Amino acid sequence: MLARDIAVQVPTVTMNDPIGHAIQVMALGRLPGLIVLDERQRPRVVLPGTQVLRLAVPVAFQEDTALTRTVDEAHADVFWHEIRDMTVRECIGTHTPRPVMVKESATLLELATLMAKQRSPLVAVVDDAGLLAGAVTLDRLLSALALARPDD
Template sequence: MHARDLVTDFPTVRQDTSAVEAARLLAEQALPGLIVVDDDGTPLCVLPGTQVLRLAVPRYCQDDPALASVIDEGHADLFLRALGRRTVRECLPEQPRELPITDPDATVLEVAALMARTHSPLVAVVEDGRLLGAVTLHALLRRVLTV
């Protein structure tokens, strides 16, 4: 089994996409993350949904989880408003990491190893510089557990 057997169409965003729009896309399509592409459609990185969430959660609540419990429920439910006019660019990690990108001939074990190594719930599949889609953790596990 190869990446091409597991690849599925996957939505993409650009660096200037609003973080709110990215969060909405994650929620509405139950996505584990997003593929960020440049103007030519070439993948720049895979952005796990938790990175978008990290931008919305106040830093003090991330640093000291006990502080999150002292905020009343009415205000706590509104934390995503903190995304405001922020963009996907602001969600990207400061230090470049290994990109979870592979070619369609990668074996399922190679894809799984890439996911594990990069801590990514999805891998972009690229052939000749063109994004074919993605392999999600869910699809990979579902397929290998039925073999």
């Protein structure tokens, strides 16, 4: 079985999309992460859900977690609203990791190795031109592995 056999179409965002939109796309799509595309529809970065969450949490709280206890419950539930209009590019900053991606012809072992090594529950699948052809989620990969049978 190859990546193209288990890849699915997933909603994506661009570097210019607001972080609020990115969070909504991930939540509504029940995605384990997000694929961020460049202007040519090529994966620019693949962000696991925890990284998307990290984009939404103001840096001051990440640097000093004791500050989180100073925010009352009502405001703690909507902390990310302050930055929801910032773009994905602004939240990622200058250091963007390489996208977690494979060619459509990648095997399940290649997918599993990449997901494990990169700690990413989402891998972009690209065609020969480098354009997004789909994505493989950890759930899809595990299901495919569980159903795979060795040839007799």
